Every structure is written in C-alpha cells, then in structure tokens.
Amino acid sequence: MAREATADVVIVGAGGGGYPAAFALDRAGRSVVLVDPIGNLGGNCLAEGCIPSKAVREASLIRARSTRAETFGLRGTALDVDWSGVLAHKDRVQRLRYEQHTDELRASTIRFMTATARIDDAERIAIEEADGSTTLVRFHDLVLATGSAPSRLAIAGADLAVTSHELFRLGADLPFPSRPVIIGGGYIGVETASMLANLGAAPTILEATGGLLPGYDAALATGLASLLGQRVQLHVDALVRSITRVGSDYEVSWQHGGDVHVTRGDLVIMATGRHVQLPEGIDALGLAPDRAPTVDAQLRTSHPRVWAPGDVNGRTPLFHAAVRQSLVVAHCIMAGGRSTDAMDFDAVPTTVFTEPEVASVGLTEVEARTRHGDVMVGHYDFAGDARAQILDEREGFLALIAEPHRGTLLGAQVLGVDAAQLIAPLALAIHAGLTVDQLATMAFPHPMASEGIDRAARSLRP
Numbered sequence: 345m346a347r348e349a350t351a352d353v354v355i356v357g358a359g360g361g362g363y364p365a366a367f368a369l370d371r372a373g374r375s376v377v378l379v380d381p382i383g384n385l386g387g388n389c390l391a392e393g394c395i396p397s398k399a400v401r402e403a404s405l406i407r408a409r410s411t412r413a414e415t416f417g418l419r420g421t422a423l424d425v426d427w428s429g430v431l432a433h434k435d436r437v438q439r440l441r442y443e444q445h446t447d448e449l450r451a452s453t454i455r456f457m458t459a460t461a462r463i464d465d466a467e468r469i470a471i472e473e474a475d476g477s478t479t480l481v482r483f484h485d486l487v488l489a490t491g492s493a494p495s496r497l498a499i500a501g502a503d504l505a506v507t508s509h510e511l512f513r514l515g516a517d518l519p520f521p522s523r524p525v526i527i528g529g530g531y532i533g534v535e536t537a538s539m540l541a542n543l544g545a546a547p548t549i550l551e552a553t554g555g556l557l558p559g560y561d562a563a564l565a566t567g568l569a570s571l572l573g574q575r576v577q578l579h580v581d582a583l584v585r586s587i588t589r590v591g592s593d594y595e596v597s598w599q600h601g602g603d604v605h606v607t608r609g610d611l612v613i614m615a616t617g618r619h620v621q622l623p624e625g626i627d628a629l630g631l632a633p634d635r636a637p638t639v640d641a642q643l644r645t646s647h648p649r650v651w652a653p654g655d656v657n658g659r660t661p662l663f664h665a666a667v668r669q670s671l672v673v674a675h676c677i678m679a680g681g682r683s684t685d686a687m688d689f690d691a692v693p694t695t696v697f698t699e700p701e702v703a704s705v706g707l708t709e710v711e712a713r714t715r716h717g718d719v720m721v722g723h724y725d726f727a728g729d730a731r732a733q734i735l736d737e738r739e740g741f742l743a744l745i746a747e748p749h750r751g752t753l754l755g756a757q758v759l760g761v762d763a764a765q766l767i768a769p770l771a772l773a774i775h776a777g778l779t780v781d782q783l784a785t786m787a788f789p790h791p792m793a794s795e796g797i798d799r800a801a802r803s804l805r806p
C-alpha cells in the first residue's frame with residue numbers, strides 16, 4: 345500500500361536543473377520533495393560529466409605544459425602518466441563534492457528521496473524507492489529536471505563502444521586507451537581526444553558532418569581543427585557504420601563519400617549526442633513522452649504548474665544554463681506562478697575545454713548578418729597578445745560582433761588563451777546590452793588575455 349504525502353513543490357532530478365531551485369524554495373519556506381536515484385546532488389555533471397572530465401583534463405594540461413618546459417628555460421623529463429592515479433584524483437574530486445552536497449542537504453529541510461519518480465496523475469507523483477516502497481506525493485508545482493542521457497547510434501556493434509559515462513563515472517576503471525577511436529567530433533569527442541592526446545594517446549575522431557563542432561562559428565571550428573589536428577587524427581564527412589571486435593582491438597567502419605574505411609583502436613568512445621529523459625507517465629500532464637517539452641522564458645511547460653529547467657528542455661544543455669534556469673523557476677514559483685524572472689537564452693556562454701579552448705556567446709557573424717543585415721566585427725589576434733606570448737600559445741583570436749548603429753554587442757567568439765574565462769564578461773556584456781564603445785572604454789588588466797576584449801572593441805572605433 346502506497347504512503348501518501350503532500351508538498352508545495354516536487355522536484356524530479358537533483359542535477360543543476362533541480363537542486364538550485366530546491367534550496368531556494370526551501371529557504372523561502374516552501375515544503376520541497378527532491379527525488380533522484382543517484383542519492384545525491386549534481387546529476388550527470390558530477391556523476392560522469394563536467395566535473396570528472398575536467399579533473400582528468402587538468403592532469404592532462406599539467407603534463408602537456410611539462411612537455412614544453414624547455415621553452416620556459418626549465419629542464420627535466422616530461423611527466424609520466426599513472427592513469428590509475430589520474431582516475432584517483434578524479435574520484436577524489438567527485439567524492440569531495442558529494443560530501444559537500446550531503447552537508448548542504450543536511451543543513452536544509454528539503455525532503456530528499458533516493459528514488460525514481462513517475463507521474464501518477466495530473467496532481468500526484470509516485471516516488472518509488474529501491475526497497476520497492478512507493479510514496480504518492482500531491483504537489484502544487486512540479487519541476488521536471490530529469491536531464492539527458494547518452495545517445496547510441498543504431499549500428500551493428502554499438503554495444504562494443506563506451507560512452508562518457510563509463511569513462512568518467514566514479515570508480516571508472518577502464519585501462520588507459522592508447523589508440524581510442526572517438527565517434528563524434530562534438531563537445532565530448534574533441535574534449536576527450538584533446539585530453540587523452542595530452543596524456544600520451546593517439547586518438548582518432550570520426551565526425552559525420554563536414555567539420556568539428558557542428559553549429560559553432562566556422563572560424564572557431566576550422567581554427568580548432570587545424571590546431572587539434574596536429575595531435576589528433578581527424579576525419580570529417582566520416583559516417584560511422586559498424587563496430588567489430590578483432591582480438592583485443594576494435595575496428596570501426598566508416599563511409600566517406602562512396603568509400604568505406606576502417607580505423608582500428610583499443611577503445612571505441614561513442615560521443616554522438618544526448619537525448620532528453622522524461623519520467624514515465626508524463627502524458628498524464630499533457631506532455632509528449634518522446635520529446636523535449638516546449639518551455640517559455642520562465643521554463644513553464646504547456647501545463648501552468650509544471651516547469652522543465654535544464655537539459656530536459658533541450659535548449660542550452662550546459663550545467664551553468666541549467667542552474668540559472670532552475671533559479672528562474674524557483675523565483676516564479678515563489679511569486680505564485682507569476683513571471684517575475686526570465687531566462688536569457690541568448691546570453692548563455694558555451695565553452696569547449698580543448699587545447700586550445702573554444703568559447704562563444706550570442707550570435708555568430710553569419711547569424712548576426714542574417715538577422716541584422718550589416719554588422720561590425722572587431723578582431724583581436726592572440727599572436728600579438730602579451731599573455732599569449734608569455735605562455736607561447738600565440739594561435740587564436742577573439743572576435744566581437746556588434747550591431748552597426750548603436751554598437752550593441754550581439755556575439756563573441758574566442759579561440760585560444762583563457763577562452764573559457766574570457767567568455768564570462770562577454771556574456772555579461774550581451775546580457776546587459778552593452779555596446780562596443782563601453783567595452784572600449786574599460787581598462788582590463790595587463791598582461792592578461794582580457795586585454796583582447798578592450799583591444800577588439802577599440803578596433804571598431806575611429
């Protein structure tokens with residue numbers, strides 16, 4: 345017999361889309377039930393996404409820098425890689441963050457349930473715990489923050505490939521892949537190839553479209569391809585057809601035009617995108633079970649008391665975007681459902697943690713021209729940048745795209761030194777509606793790469 349309970353708000357999924365709302369609503373005095381089978385906060389990002397992948401990447405950066413030590417007048421052998429030690433560092437960071445989240449939960453009055461939720465009817469959710477017990481919770485508002493999961497290609501031998509989940513999960517124990525074949529040249533493909541190459545592997549990327557990072561600004565994508573291509577074997581227009589096992593190796597068969605090619609490796613990593621996850625019974629809320637719910641700027645679905653922040657709505661599937669959306673939802677629920685806050689989807693920065701880094705916000709030049717006709721483009725080349733010269737990482741650029749009349753910033757793209765940091769003030773500038781004139785009259789710190797923002801903006805002034 346199911347137990348019955350009530351809550352002001354039930355939040356399904358405790359990732360970046362779920363837990364920030366839970367804490368904000370809890371602090372505001374709402375009764376909150378938060379449900380996730382992982383048994384802790386952080387969702388995919390902490391379990392097998394952002395955090396563990398960036399912990400491994402950091403080890404790879406330290407090693408990559410060490411191989412260039414002589415440039416800086418430092419002698420000695422390059423660092424050897426102890427892969428199990430690298431994974432142990434990753435696990436330590438994941439555990440540390442899980443402990444921190446456990447403390448945060450304890451300090452709140454959120455009712456956290458390690459369980460899977462399914463929709464019972466339009467007013468109630470069924471929460472099923474591992475011991476088989478079910479609690480039916482009647483809610484006023486329901487937040488669906490159930491995120492996304494890796495998509496596998498429907499090809500022969502797909503099960504022979506691993507995904508980022510097997511690579512980065514807590515306790516991951518795959519042997520170091522010396523010759524990984526990575527299917528997909530999107531975010532995960534290029535980041536994983538870059539970090540494994542830094543650790544001594546010889547990766548191959550097979551990308552189905554005509555270039556890396558489909559959807560990104562063309563100059564960023566081609567710039568990355570030419571630099572990453574020096575360390576990683578890249579094949580574009582490479583449509584993967586099948587995977588077979590050959591002894592302890594794998595063969596990946598792919599088609600390029602009319603030709604069929606085979607690439608051999610010791611691990612196949614499938615990085616071909618993610619699909620949204622929705623709880624069972626979602627149709628009882630009037631939502632489609634097989635596609636991302638359509639949301640407005642408040643993350644409200646077609647049901648006025650059902651909200652869908654984060655990866656689940658498919659709009660900007662990134663952790664920081666999920667967190668901001670979660671807080672928008674919390675503010676609107678606190679205001680009794682009124683639209684007192686809004687998500688600015690146009691100002692979400694995206695960052696690709698390759699070497700070199702790639703980052704972007706707002707419109708690309710092509711998108712800006714399509715929407716606004718004429719645009720101004722300010723350019724800064726890192727070849728002349730003091731910090732880039734000190735680091736001996738002189739390839740790359742920073743571009744600003746502005747509307748020609750007032751000079752309002754519409755977009756920014758960065759390839760190279762500190763791109764992942766530089767994009768944050770540029771996102772703020774777009775969100776705040778700043779003009780290139782305002783950026784040109786700021787003094788950014790010297791000798792840091794942020795001077796490039798000011799310099800690119802100044803290039804647009806008489």
Ligand SMILES: Cc1cc2nc3c(=O)[nH]c(=O)nc-3n(C[C@H](O)[C@H](O)[C@H](O)COP(=O)(O)OP(=O)(O)OC[C@H]3O[C@@H](n4cnc5c(N)ncnc54)[C@H](O)[C@@H]3O)c2cc1C
Pocket residue numbers: 356357358359360361362379380381382386387388389390392393394395397398459460461462489490491492493508512532621622623624653654655656661662663664665666697
């Ligand atoms: C390898 C990798 C690297 C990444 N790196 C970055 C990065 O560097 N920066 C960045 O911004 N983003 C990165 N991302 C993306 C980021 O992880 C996601 O955008 C983010 O986790 C989305 O948060 P979310 O809360 O919407 O969804 P999720 O994190 O997917 O959380 C959804 C939660 O819902 C739970 N859930 C699902 N169904 C149910 C149910 N029926 N009942 C109860 N609970 C349920 C799941 O267990 C999960 O914990 C990366 C992703 C991957 C895979």
Ligand SMILES: NC(=O)c1ccc[n+]([C@@H]2O[C@H](COP(=O)([O-])OP(=O)(O)OC[C@H]3O[C@@H](n4cnc5c(N)ncnc54)[C@H](O)[C@@H]3O)[C@@H](O)[C@H]2O)c1
Pocket residue numbers: 497527528529530531532533535550551552553556557558582583584585614615616617618660661662694695696697
């Ligand atoms: N730095 C970050 O913020 C970060 C890092 C990793 C992941 N993520 C998130 O995780 C999501 C998933 O990442 P992802 O890299 O799996 O997806 P993605 O959508 O970025 O890239 C998937 C790639 O696979 C290619 N592909 C599809 N079918 C193919 C086939 N048959 N053969 C060869 N290539 C094929 C696609 O053309 C595409 O380039 C991202 O969209 C992003 O939201 C973000």
